[in-house]
Amino acid sequence: MATTLKDIANQANVSLATVSRVLNGDSSLSVGEDTRQRIFQVAEELNYTKHQRTKNKGKFARIAVVQWYTQKQELDDLYYMSIRTGIERACEQVGFQVVQIFESKLDQIPTAVDGIIAVGKFSKRQIQRFKQISSKLVMVDYDGLPSECDSVTADFEHGTQLAIGKFISDDLTDIGMIHGSETTSDHQESIPDLRLHYFEREMKKRDLFRPELVFKGDYSSQSGYDQMITAIDTLGDKLPHAFYISNDPMSVGAIKALQERNIQIPERVSLISFNDTTIANYIFPGLTSVKVATEEMGENAVLLMEEQQTTTRDYPKKLVLGTKLVERKTTF
Structure with missing residues (x-):
């Protein structure tokens, strides 16, 4: 017998409406990340056919967000915190599950991830390691074209x-x-x-x-x-x-x-x-x-990742976001 939404709701201990809206990617739904992930997990365990990635390609992917900063360094320089905020918000909107890795600890990246968004400056050796974990990779604040991967940078x-x-x-x-x-x-x-x-x-x-x-x-x-x-x-x-x-x-x-x-x-x-x-x-x-x-840099990184999850192309993309001058009191 095929699994129903009600089966998922019962096992996840949530309402039928919540299951339906989460699995259909309703970004307006206010629900905790733990609840959202529990619903995804139950749906996969019960082999719910409408939840399979072959039919909802790109949705519900598990994405590792790798920061080259420690959490303390991020507090000292809000630039990277803002990028991370944009990534997390966009991931929630498209239905990606986020695994946060700080200080570039590659050994902490789960092997069972569907993609990696790497924020900061990484060596060729590190980028190669990312590719070994997942072929779907987006660099943020670093030009990925020389390493043949997607990237988002500022102008x-x-x-x-x-x-x-x-x-x-x-x-x-x-x-x-x-x-x-x-x-x-x-x-x-x-x-x-x-x-x-x-x-x-x-x-x-x-x-x-x-x-x-x-x-x-x-x-x-x-x-x-x-x-x-x-x-x-x-x-x-x-x-x-x-x-x-x-x-x-x-x-x-x-x-x-x-x-x-x-x-x-x-x-x-x-x-x-x-x-x-x-x-x-x-x-x-x-x-x-x-x-x-900065937040838009994070959001665009997620859009590139979503594109990688749903389409196939044999060339990398680089998005360069524009800048503008904001004048205050340290100039005339």
Whole structure:
């Protein structure tokens, strides 16, 4: 005898209506993730034919979301938390079950997953390992094309052009930069800061690039503070009137350093950051920043994963989301 929705409802201890709406992917239904997963599991155990992936291809897939950050690091840099929020929301809408893996612990990824969404910077070796676990892979905040996998990234080039253009429109041409340096989570490969690449290129086009005004940190608030102190101490009166800084945490540290040295913002030094996380709006003074659509990056990663689950193609896709400048009080 064929399994019915009522059979699933009885075994899962939920209402018939709840079973029907969950199995039909009703995103407006407010139901806990544990309940949703229990219904999926019971449906599979009872071999409910309408639930089989051959007929509902792409729905109910189990997706591992691998973060290269620890949970503590994620709290320090809300950029990746925002991406994860977008992934989780979109997965709930399409009916994907999420398995969260922090700190790139590949040994914790279940072998029985239908796909992997990897958030952050990963080495070729790690990407190959992902592919061994599942052929369906989407990279977020990292260009996956060289490794022949789908990816979602932000437009660092245009964002950097916006920042430089804003400074120049304010008649500021002595522009410094505090950028980041990092490695993949297994420390096997160094990752260049694309913002530095585009900054140097754009400034050289205008014959304005001065390498002595560029300082390297590690994307942390403390690093932003340390590098700005170094700039103040080494440059003295030649401290540039503008700084482009690679992310919001570093910018927060830089602002603290300027305030401690009684250097007025933006009267003496203007600042533009990159990412525009929530901290940019609440720090004093409000931080002008290049906005990245982080939640939308996560959502688009899920759409690529859904496409992989439901269709077949023999080429990778790369989605590049646009950026815009949000002006606040660290610029004129």
